[in-house]
Amino acid sequence: MSVPRTMWRTGMPLALTFSLAVPVAAFAAVPGGPGAPAVVASSAADPAASPAVEGSPSSVRDRVAAFYGAYVDALTGRRDTALASALRSHYLTKEFRDRLASWERKNNADGIFRSQNTPRAWRVTYDNSGAGHAWTSVRLTWGDDKHPTYTYLTVQSDLSTKLISDIKEAPTPSPMPTGGGAR
Template sequence: MATSRAFRHIACIPPGAMVLGPAMSEPAAETTDTASAEAIAVVHRHSGSPASAVDHVADFYGAYTDVLHDAGHYRLTDALRRHYLTAELRHSLKSWEAAHQQDGVLHAKGVPTRWSLEYNDSGMGHCWSRVSLTWNDTGKQKYTIHLVIQSDLATRLISGIRVDG
């Protein structure tokens, strides 16, 4: 049985990988099988563990920014805060937000267009992660805030948020 070159390339992609086909990528100049195969891109895969304090922080910031992006779902942000943050941190964030008129989780106003996270350090029952939040302002300029997030290793709950630097 004869198969096209594009099909053979697709068959080499690992099972479970997400792919963007030609219709979802940049338009190809050619419409041949070769051009179609070259337009296929494997999307970055994410993984994690429910036992990881760092993954817990990533899950929180991913869900929190998604909810803020989907306007009208602010009750869900409160539910996320109750699930991922300690009671003490939620209380201190309310005071901080009243004084600064900003979202205490983000230490800014508005919705970030991008976030990233990396492990920073751990010790004495805590883990620290660095979160970078990026916004685009109206002039198409980007700005980024770097936060240090403290998690309690025993509960994986976020117990502190501060601006890095």
């Protein structure tokens, strides 16, 4: 059976467009709205092997990760300082915003990053909780892929509101010992 030339001319471009549009649509959807961690699909052929990121508004760690993700995005490329300010209003306590403004005037740096620059990546891990607060560790990644450097922050959140109430520089973790062990 031969395919008529007109079907080939219209069908092939449509098939190619559809095959390219499906993976793009998978990346375009952002569950949870703006600033929420997105589900990332690395291969349309094997979705089970794709890494996924989940989030919950009741998780302090997830809220800190959502804040840092959205804040970095707002200040990367075409800087959107209005969005960055709105994110601060939404995720930080009023008292902390006031202290942060004072710190920023004194240090001439962005208090969220404790730097004048914007990091290229971040990682948030749960650290501890008690006395109405939870602490997360934020690792900021600087430099390029071949030579990354890291800074670490401890972020305090109020458990009752899930709002960030303090950010402090944290010491760089010491590398894990290799081989030998203790003697």
